[in-house]
Amino acid sequence: MRVLFIHADYIEYEAKSKAMKDAEEIIEKKERYEECLVPFISVEEGDSSILDRAVVEIEDVAKKVGAERIVLYPYAHLSNKLASPGEAMKVLKELEKMLSEKYEVHRAPFGWYKSFVISCKGHPLSELSKEIRGEAKEEE
Numbered sequence: 001m002r003v004l005f006i007h008a009d010y011i012e013y014e015a016k017s018k019a020m021k022d023a024e025e026i027i028e029k030k031e032r033y034e035e036c037l038v039p040f041i042s043v044e045e046g047d048s049s050i051l052d053r054a055v056v057e058i059e060d061v062a063k064k065v066g067a068e069r070i071v072l073y074p075y076a077h078l079s080n081k082l083a084s085p086g087e088a089m090k091v092l093k094e095l096e097k098m099l100s101e102k103y104e105v106h107r108a109p110f111g112w113y114k115s116f117v118i119s120c121k122g123h124p125l126s127e128l129s130k131e132i133r134g135e136a137k138e139e140e
């Protein structure tokens with residue numbers, strides 16, 4: 001999983017058009033969230049087996065920047081080993097559920113072309129990127 005984290009004063013996005021036939025059905029096309037951590041996430045093949053690690057890493061950044069609101073943003077531009085849309089959707093929904101135990105979590109619509117405006121806070125930890133992998137296997 002490749003993640004770009006932006007700690008933001010706000011993010012505002014609008015779903016414009018479907019980028020795939022089975023794009024997620026959505027109610028609201030436009031959303032704005034204040035004071036949030038926005039992980040732009042490229043889900044990679046096999047990421048359904050590293051969900052616990054992803055939750056730890058995202059919570060670690062949220063704690064470091066003092067964010068209480070997380071807006072998960074599906075972003076298929078950070079990796080050349082993308083998971084299929086079906087697996088990616090599953091992983092993002094599961095992440096949303098697991099993170100919701102401790103944070104207010106929202107998720108931008110999956111499978112849509114979206115316009116967005118984000119206001120990055122600009123403090124030293126307001127822009128971070130992580131490659132989240134499984135635990136290194138013990139050498140036999």
Ligand SMILES: C[C@@H](O)[C@H](N)C(=O)N[C@H]1[C@@H](O)[C@H](n2cnc3c(N)ncnc32)O[C@@H]1CO
Binds near residue numbers: 019088
């Ligand atoms: C397009 C651009 O403006 C927009 N921002 C976009 O990326 N849209 C992506 C994600 O919402 C989702 N998507 C599909 N596969 C994946 C994946 N492996 N990981 C994350 N999202 C995915 O499907 C859309 C088309 O790839």
